[in-house]
Amino acid sequence: MRIKNVLLKICSFVLVFGYFSGILTRTDAYAAEDILTITQNAGYQTTEFYKPKASIVIEAKTGQVLWEDNPDLKWNPASIAKLMSVYLVFEAIEQGKFTLETTVKATDNDQAISQIYELSNNSIVSGVDYPVQDLLYATLVQSSNVATVMLANLVTDNDEAKFIHMMNDTAKELGMTNSTFYNCSGAETGSFNGYYKPEGIDQNADNVTTARDLAILSYHLLKNYPDTVTYTSPTQITIMENTPYAEVLENHNYSLPGLAYGYEGADGLKTGSSPTGGFNYAATAKRGDTRLIEIVLGVGDWEDQEGELQRHAFGNAIFDQAFATYEYKQLLPKGDTTINKEDVILDQNFYGVIQRNTEPAFQLSTDKVTMETGLSQVSPTIKAPSVRFKYAKKLKALQNSTFFKNGKKKNALSTFFVNGLLIILGLLLAALAKLFKKDGSTQRFSPILALGVVLILMGIGLSVYTVIIGPWF
Incomplete structure (x- = not known):
């Protein structure tokens, strides 16, 4: 009888242990849920074949990482590299070198590049003046290689190699530690049939970067030049209007509202695809006060053009998860408040990223308030949110x-x-x-x-x- 009771107790223990082990196992599996599972659970039809090689989601104001999967894998970004060229164009405008209304006279080389069938382009006619603004639309909406080359040559007064060096120098300044650029447009230099040939630059090399580095670039692009979304958000636009050279451009970012994978709040940034890079996607979307940036690299294979659409399924799914989990909002008001039982006075409102339906936890340093989020910064050069404060008791003692x-x-x-x-x-x-x-x-x-x-x-x-x-x- 005693043995029977012992056996019953052992069986009961095993059953209870197995039950809770099952719960813990399911919890761990959910916590370790990968991008393929997230995308399938979001209702998108996809398979392991299309699973991205790397991805990341960050909050656009703080640079805090909300999702990452293999973010430091070195990869060919294809036409997403155009974002760096656009950054340098906006920087030159800011420096007063030219304006959006400045025109670029197309050369015979420009016209020849525009006629290379293998390259993404818009129509360019030699001798015609093209406004910088229209070339920006052509670069970001149509992903035009010739428009990118024309803008790059404007920035450096036709010194093609100098522009590549500027791209790499700027990458270092922004904290893009794993990026090297060999061309301004994402298409390897050798594919330009000799019409674009930066001196001293490897003609057959692909640009190399990572999901993290592209997120850093996108962060600085949107922070320093927020008008970027003006040029990335149109699904369709006509350039050179009211001239014989008018042309309708179509956007390849199918997550823009109204297109095949339309996503609420999406308004940029850039797609890119190539034989060695597969299908890539840099995106931004805003809902309420929360703006997110995401990078998705290496979707599918160049031989299967379905990847052009699949990249948007993965991008939309991890956007959904990030928007559902986090929000950017005001966490503390300017002026008198209490933090960790200390009465303090904030110099300004405190904004930050917080997980929905949770209470923020703050820290007081010597003179700054910071928040404990458990989130990392996409780059050490981008500091977490903070605000200056004074201890109210000391200030009131002085006042009294x-x-x-x-x-x-x-x-x-x-x-x-x-x-x-x-x-x-x-x-x-x-x-x-x-x-x-x-x-x-x-x-x-x-x-x-x-x-x-x-x-x-x-x-x-x-x-x-x-x-x-x-x-x-």
């Missing part, structure tokens, strides 16, 4: 001091002025007493010196009185 109160009274300054004059007059009399003292004189008492000392002591005494008691007149 007699000196501070008296400082606000109408006659306080006058009192200190008079006190100061007494001290200065006393010092002058003391100096005069020494000046008029006769050489060899044994006289110990000097009325002028005595008066000076009295005035000095009066000035000091009245100053102490003013600080402690208040103005004496």
Whole structure:
């Protein structure tokens, strides 16, 4: 009987342990859910074949990472590289080198590039003037290689190699530690049939970057040049309007509202595809006050053009998860508040990213408030949100001091002025007493010196009185 009871207890323990183990196993599996599972659960039809090689989602104002999968894998971004070229164009405009209305006269080389069938392009006619604004639309909407080359040549006055060096220098400045550029448009230089050939640059090399680095680039592009979305959001646009060279451009970002994978709030950034890079996607979307940036690299295979659509399924799915989980909002108001039982005064409103339906946890450093989120920064050069503060008790103690109160009274300054004059007059009399003292004189008492000392002591005494008691007149 005793053995039977022991066996029953063992069986019960095994059943209970197995039950909770199952729960824990399912929880761990959910926590480790990958991008393929997320996308399938979101209702998109896809398979392991199309699963991206790397991906990342960050919040656009703070640079905090909300999702990542193999973000530091080095990859050929294809036409997403055009974002770096556009960054340099906007930077040149900011520096006053030219404007959106500046025109670029197309050359014979430009026309020849536009006619290369294998490259994504728009129509360019030699001798025609094309406004910078229209070339930006052609670059970002149509993914035109020739428009990108024309803009790059404008920035450097036709020094093609200099522009590539600028791309790499800027990548380092922005904190893109795993990126190297060999061309301005994403298409390897050798495919331009000799019409675009930066001197000293490897003609057959692909640009190399990572999902993280492209997220860093997109972060700085949107932060420094928010008008970028003006050029990435149209699903269709006509350039060179009211001229014989008018052309309708079609956007390949199918996640833009109204297109095949339309996503609420999507308004950019850039797609890219190539034989070695597969299908890639850099995107941004805004809902309420929350703007996200995502990078999806290496979807499918160049031989299967379905990847062009599948990249948007994965992008939409991880956007959904990030928007559903996190939000960017005001967490603390400017002025008086209490943090960790300390009364403090904030210099400005505190905004940050927080997981929905949770309460933020704050930290006080020497003079800054930060928030504990458990989220990493996409780059060490992009600092987490913080705001300056002062301890309210110390500030109120100063405000309540007699000196501070008296400082606000109408006659306080006058009192200190008079006190100061007494001290200065006393010092002058003391100096005069020494000046008029006769050489060899044994006289110990000097009325002028005595008066000076009295005035000095009066000035000091009245100053102490003013600080402690208040103005004496």
